[in-house]
Amino acid sequence: MSHPSSCEAGSLLSDSSSPPFLSEMTASCFGEAVAVFTINVGGGRYTLPRELLASHPESRLGKLACCSQEAALQLCDDVDFLENEFFFDRSAQTFQYVVNFYLTGHLHLREELCVSSFLQEIQYWGISKRRIGSCCRGRYRRHRGQRCRLEGWRAPAGEGEEEDFAGACCPALRRHLWDVLEKPESSPAARAFGTLSVSFVLLSVVNMTLISLDWGGGTSVGGVGGVGGVGGGAPRLLDALEYVCVAWFSAELALRFCCVRDKWRFSRSVPNLIDLLVVLPFYLTLALDNLQGGSGELENVGRVVQVLRLLRALRMLKLGRHSTGLRSLGLTLAQCYEEVGVLLLFFGVGISIFSTVAFTLEYHLPASTFTSVPMAWWWATTSMTTVGYGDVRPDSVGGKLLAFVCILSGILVLALPIAVINERFSSCYRSLRGEEASQQRRHALRRWARGSVGERSSAEGVNLNHVIITGEHSACQSEHV
Missing domain, CATH: 3.30.710 (Potassium Channel Kv1.1; Chain A)
Known part of the structure; x- marks a missing residue:
């Protein structure tokens, strides 16, 4: 000095x-x-x-x-x-990387650091994120992309954020309904509502499957089932269950829309868009059925109705609101679009090469199943994915050797990006679990601050210390990944 x-x-x-x-x-x-x-x-x-x-x-x-x-x-x-x-x-841990930046001219990011907190720190020290080294830039972009996509799957009020009903109409009632609808762990009533919602989703899927069965002659009630019935008994019961399930989904969506204050943000949320797509085909099908019955000139309305009925399969996606695994799968697919694109590119190149060679080797043989190049494409697709239906198969020795190479190539092509996708899925799953644990901790702290934990701890079994420890442990695991 x-x-x-x-x-x-x-x-x-x-x-x-x-x-x-x-x-x-x-x-x-x-x-x-x-x-x-x-x-x-x-x-x-x-x-x-x-x-x-x-x-x-x-x-x-x-x-x-x-x-x-x-x-x-x-x-x-x-x-x-x-x-x-x-x-x-400021953070002494992050400043070590700032000192290293002055010594080397590059920023480096280690696995155990939270990228969002690190970015806030370097902004304070006046260091641009462009200074992040090339070896750490991929991890930084991947984490930022994951956080942005995670925001899209959050609840309309923001996962972990408290919906503010101050100044709104009937604030106490809206807050209570919001907790029941969006926070399954907040009370026994909320847990019961979440269980009932999942039960209606499963009942709707089973009912949709039973409706597709051939119950004999007759017409089902309202034309909603889409398959004839005997005029009573099972088809009428199935149609009634369909109406009940759609009424439940519609009421659930309407209650959420009425409770939330930011309607525009609610409309842009991915879970709410899924809820809308679940009930919309039913009402469109009902309207088109009535329109078709009143006009004989609409010949193609029946095809449109059949397409809309297929959209009822989207009801399974409603489980994503209650299942961390399904949300992790959606985030993984959205985050790994580059890897999925590379996988499709590999398959496309392999299918084109193997199908052309196989057609050249097999088309001149008598009773050959390789009648055209598109048929050879189908054979190459089933072979590279190791499905092998057997409807198109090579007969010559050269064709069989080519089939062996095609199957082996398919295994290798599948194995290359699957490891990356699996790693992303594990990362998304741990992040969502950490978010859920942190959210439970914040809710427990808020209830404790309002004096409600002490009054209801015996009834609800709320263990604040357990929630805090679990939330911190899961959050640390999420940041480490």
Whole structure:
């Protein structure tokens, strides 16, 4: 550490009313005197030369090395000009990477750090995210993309965010309904509602399967079933169950829409769009059936109705609101579109090559099943995916050897991107589990703050310490991934 210059010493010995570290000092004298800076970040002290900090003048410490005394007070939280020590109330762990940036000129990101928190820290220190090294840039982009897609799957009020009903109509009633609809762990009524909702989804899927069976002659009620019945008994019961399930889904969606304050954000949420697609085909089918019955000129309405009825299979996606595994699968597919594209490209190239060669080897043989190149494409597709229906098969020795190479290539092509997709799925699953545990912890803390945990702990079995420990453990696992 350098000794104070003459002007600094004179200023320190002067009889002024200001504290020593706020004594008068010219900008040029301050810059010449401080040759070594002592940076204190979160209790950790780092001694850095002025030339090293000044090499990055766009950063906060670079500005500190080249500024006046008054400007230095604005760049740090506290300062002691006697010791040339500057205090910053920031993360000491992240500052180690900032120091490494000044030494090497590159930022590096380790696995155990939270990328979002790291980005906030480097923004404070005035370091651009473009400085992140190429070896860590892929991890940074992958994490940011995962967080953005996770936002799309969150509840309309924001997962982990408390919906504000202050100033709204009937705030107590809307808050209670919102907790029942969106927070299954908040109360026994909410858990019962979540269980009932899942039961209706499963009942609807089973009912849709039974409706497709051939029950004999007759017409089902309302034409909703789409398959004739005997005019009573099972078909009428199945149609009635269909109406009950759709009424439940519609009421659930309507209640959510009425409770939430931000209608636009609610409409853009992925789970709510799925809920809308679940009930919309039923009402469109009902309207088209009535329109078809009143006009004989609409010949293609029946085909449209059949297509709309196929959309009822989307009801299984409603389980994604209650299943972490299904949400993880959706996030993985959205995040691994590049890997899926590479997989399809590999398959396309392999199918084109093997189908052309197989057709050339087999088409001239008597009773050959390779009648055209599209048939050879079908054979190559089933072979590379190791399905092998056997409807198209090679008969010659060369064709069988080619089939062996085709199957082996399919196994290798599938194995290459599957490991990456599996890793992403595990990462998404752990992240969602960590989010759920953290959300339960925040809800328990809010109820405790409102004085409700102590009153209902015996009835609900709320263990605040267990929730906090579980949430922190899951969140740490999520950040580590």
